[in-house]
Amino acid sequence: MTVATLRTSDVRLDAALARLRGCGLRASAAHRLVLECLAAAEGPVTVSAVAGGLDGRLPPSDLGSVYRILETFEREGLVHRVHLGGGPARYELDGDDEREYLLCECCGATRALDPVQLDDVRRHIRARFGLTVRFSRFPMAGLCSRCAGAHPPR
Amino acid sequence: MTVATLRTSDVRLDAALARLRGCGLRASAAHRLVLECLAAAEGPVTVSAVAGGLDGRLPPSDLGSVYRILETFEREGLVHRVHLGGGPARYELDGDDEREYLLCECCGATRALDPVQLDDVRRHIRARFGLTVRFSRFPMAGLCSRCAGAHPPR
């Protein structure tokens, strides 16, 4: 909880800590560590990666506790789960700067977009189906140009 | 493997059986049973639901075998997995008549669409990002009008 762990002086981290307090959650070492991991990662992180301290970049924590903490954080809206397929659960800090994901189901490539780039799609879908779509939790999946070429339509 | 199991005389089932043979896979009792379950279900089905014979509507099978069969079928393109969230894996018959799904992340409501209804979105995304999207494996997720109202933007 000293200088060593604060390699990521991030605006997002500060915001998350502020929200943590706002929820009545305690600013315990484990809580902060989880938030630091999520803030330090570039994308959605596996639960076990968080527990492992992001490969040693941060101190490790108990896996079971991390599951519980992430569950609590999700309930309070501090984090959200990202569903990229069948593997272990991945989480991300919740925030206004969320990225939205494109996923190629075939080769597994992912690409992160700024939400603004999908605003027209969002408007269109909302007008037509009444759903305000968000590709930050579930990616917009399909076949990338390369894979679409390799797997011609039946 | 007699009349009793054939409650679902479905075009999709016949097509799947034909493709099964075409792949060099044997038309064993278990293979047929799995295909019948998928054809009889209205949506993506859980592995254990298949093994349970869709709640007794069809004869039960061994869970491990069903996992193996589904894995084989997926490799051969007869079925595909549908990712609706964190729960157990769900599968669906693959085919030209595939539905695409809308999911409300908040209340869990799903809605199935005819792919034609999303063709303009598909064209738009492909032109702009080079990805041919498909919401049959990963749903288009977001907030339905009711939930969007209940959870106003921060």
Place this chain on the structure above:
DNA sequence: TTTTTTGCAAAACCTTTGCAGTTGG
């Protein structure tokens, strides 16, 4: 002190695998 949170261990699931016996072609 009081309430929340943690660490550990056990349990509950979900999924994969090995193997010997069975079945389809």
Place this chain on the structure above:
DNA sequence: CCAACTGCAAAGGTTTTGCAAAAAA
């Protein structure tokens, strides 16, 4: 008959839970 397939059981991995000790407020 031979190769593919199945059932069973054991193993692997992920996620959940109970509880007593520890920490935050």
